[in-house]
Amino acid sequence: MNVTGKVFKYGDNVDTDVIIPARYLNSSDPKELALHCMEDIDKEFVNNVKTGDIIVATKNFGCGSSREHAPISIKACGVSCVIADTFARIFYRNSINIGLPIMECPEAAYAINAGDEVTIDFDSGIITDVTTGQSFKGQPFPEFMQKIINSDGLMNYIKNK
Amino acid sequence: MGMTMTQKILAAHAGLESVVAGQLIEADLDLVLGNDITSPVAIKEMEKMNLNSVFNKDKIALVPDHFVPNKDIKSAEHCKCVREFALKNDITNYFEVGQMGIEHALLPEQGLTVAGDVIIGADSHTCTYGALGAFSTGVGSTDMAAGMATGKAWFKVPSAIKFNIIGKPSKWVSGKDVILHIIGKIGVDGALYKSMEFVGEGIANLSMDDRFTIANMAIEAGAKNGIFPVDDKAVAYMKEHSKREFKIYEADADAVYDEEITIDLSTLRPTIAFPHLPENTKTIDEITEPVKIDQVVIGSCTNGRIDDLRIAAEVLKGKKVAKGMRLIVIPATQNIYLQAMDEGLIRTFIEAGGIVSTPTCGPCLGGYMGVLAEGERCVSTTNRNFVGRMGHITSEIYLASPAVAAQSAIDGIISAPNA
Numbered sequence: 001m002n003v004t005g006k007v008f009k010y011g012d013n014v015d016t017d018v019i020i021p022a023r024y025l026n027s028s029d030p031k032e033l034a035l036h037c038m039e040d041i042d043k044e045f046v047n048n049v050k051t052g053d054i055i056v057a058t059k060n061f062g063c064g065s066s067r068e069h070a071p072i073s074i075k076a077c078g079v080s081c082v083i084a085d086t087f088a089r090i091f092y093r094n095s096i097n098i099g100l101p102i103m104e105c106p107e108a109a110y111a112i113n114a115g116d117e118v119t120i121d122f123d124s125g126i127i128t129d130v131t132t133g134q135s136f137k138g139q140p141f142p143e144f145m146q147k148i149i150n151s152d153g154l155m156n157y158i159k160n161k
Numbered sequence: 162m163g164m165t166m167t168q169k170i171l172a173a174h175a176g177l178e179s180v181v182a183g184q185l186i187e188a189d190l191d192l193v194l195g196n197d198i199t200s201p202v203a204i205k206e207m208e209k210m211n212l213n214s215v216f217n218k219d220k221i222a223l224v225p226d227h228f229v230p231n232k233d234i235k236s237a238e239h240c241k242c243v244r245e246f247a248l249k250n251d252i253t254n255y256f257e258v259g260q261m262g263i264e265h266a267l268l269p270e271q272g273l274t275v276a277g278d279v280i281i282g283a284d285s286h287t288c289t290y291g292a293l294g295a296f297s298t299g300v301g302s303t304d305m306a307a308g309m310a311t312g313k314a315w316f317k318v319p320s321a322i323k324f325n326i327i328g329k330p331s332k333w334v335s336g337k338d339v340i341l342h343i344i345g346k347i348g349v350d351g352a353l354y355k356s357m358e359f360v361g362e363g364i365a366n367l368s369m370d371d372r373f374t375i376a377n378m379a380i381e382a383g384a385k386n387g388i389f390p391v392d393d394k395a396v397a398y399m400k401e402h403s404k405r406e407f408k409i410y411e412a413d414a415d416a417v418y419d420e421e422i423t424i425d426l427s428t429l430r431p432t433i434a435f436p437h438l439p440e441n442t443k444t445i446d447e448i449t450e451p452v453k454i455d456q457v458v459i460g461s462c463t464n465g466r467i468d469d470l471r472i473a474a475e476v477l478k479g480k481k482v483a484k485g486m487r488l489i490v491i492p493a494t495q496n497i498y499l500q501a502m503d504e505g506l507i508r509t510f511i512e513a514g515g516i517v518s519t520p521t522c523g524p525c526l527g528g529y530m531g532v533l534a535e536g537e538r539c540v541s542t543t544n545r546n547f548v549g550r551m552g553h554i555t556s557e558i559y560l561a562s563p564a565v566a567a568q569s570a571i572d573g574i575i576s577a578p579n580a
Contacts, residue, residue, distance in 0.1 A: 026236040
């Protein structure tokens with residue numbers, strides 16, 4: 001499976017409080033959460049993001065609170081993949097579990113710039129920066145994670161198994 | 162190859178003789194926890210799958226604590242969803258507002274977490290129970306849903322960093338200073354995906370409440386879990402609080418660690434994490450310019466236990482908070498509240514010019530009960546000082562121990578009691 005989109009670029013330690021501030025956690029509706037995604041780090045994100053776009057960040061993306069509302073809000077904005085040098089472990093688990101593709105690829109995380117157009121091939125793990133012509137080899141998902149993502153999350157995967 | 166303490170607990174719960182770091186396993190769960198923010202998402206997931214029952218009604222704990230007592234209509238709806246689910250499934254350990262407390266203070270106090278357990282909770286600070294020698298880790302709502310339905314969860318077996326604790330801390334140094342010192346040293350991703358295993362003779366000099374604080378903030382170093390050996394103090398705590406049988410696991414002598422770090426408690430000083438990351442630490446001696454403070458919060462799953470309130474009251478006894486200072490004290494459970502009342506601590510806080518709230522996570526995550534305005538600064542005994550965590554995105558949070566928080570409330574600037 002391939003995805004292509006424009007890149008929104010962030011730095012180290014993007015925490016789940018800035019991805020979806022707790023003042024909005026009195027809701028668990030994905031559409032409502034999507035209205036406030038990234039609000040405390042990038043107010044313009046929700047106005048500019050389009051279906052298929054990609055988030056690229058450096059170290060420890062998604063650190064802090066275990067709120068699943070964070071990957072839910074990113075997915076509900078239409079983001080097709082998050083690429084980072086490293087992810088915080090609960091965020092990593094949550095993203096797989098709700099079917100939001102994420103990839104660890106240090107080279108891509110530092111080389112790709114905001115606004116670049118990027119294509120990702122999930123089967124091979126190849127990330128291509130169409131704007132600069134560079135390409136990077138990320139980790140393809142293990143088979144069971146690919147199945148969870150294709151099923152749109154862990155619960156559907158268990159149900160269909 | 163030898164196993165760490167964490168690896169031994171995971172192996173036993175996966176029905177395996179041994180495990181190695183990196184191995185994917187499926188483990189049986191002794192407890193699945195959720196709160197009023199994370200449980201509704203898990204409950205919806207279960208409904209989506211038409212799962213109408215839980216694996217074991219005694220092994221699930223539902224603790225509405227974040228926006229409880231309900232702060233608005235939407236949070237009331239969330240709590241209602243959790244309450245109805247608990248009633249429908251006859252969940253033994255559902256805690257209504259009058260019995261409640263902040264989940265990670267409440268569960269050990271109620272004897273629901275003991276040594277040797279494997280526990281998942283849909284709250285990142287679930288790692289707290291490592292203080293008792295349990296493997297416990299935070300997960301999201303979907304993992305909670307799968308855990309409630311099946312009693313199992315998959316894990317990647319973590320490698321570990323060994324922290325050799327030696328020495329004895331000085332009078333005003335407590336568990337919070339130990340863990341802030343460690344996070345300052347290794348960074349907010351210093352233990353990413355790993356266990357933090359604490360060992361050494363110095364642990365005998367740490368109270369159980371100190372250990373809960375330390376294990377609680379393992380997640381702030383990115384760790385999967387933090388864990389302490391089970392000594393006489395831990396056994397005494399479990400015997401006092403729990404009727405459950407516990408099992409003591411010890412790391413093998415030839416267990417493999419990624420790294421070993423020695424922490425000499427006698428050299429530690431009161432330590433403060435500056436905005437906006439828990440790793441931005443300074444000792445009290447390294448603060449050269451006065452940092453003016455508007456609000457002080459003493460409480461949370463990190464520092465709302467009785468030892469914490471005693472230390473704060475010792476500092477505040479007979480003193481007044483600075484002019485314009487808002488001091489908010491939150492005992493973490495109803496029992497701690499009663500104990501603080503019996504010991505006269507509540508009177509001390511109110512006479513000093515503070516307020517005392519019913520147990521809630523409220524201000525720690527900017528929910529309610531102490532939200533910060535533009536540009537305001539707060540010294541807080543909580544666990545995170547991220548941008549906007551407690552309110553406006555230009556507000557600032559300084560993480561500290563109860564001793565530093567109490568002294569700062571009196572002085573109006575960040576300060577520590579004199580030793």
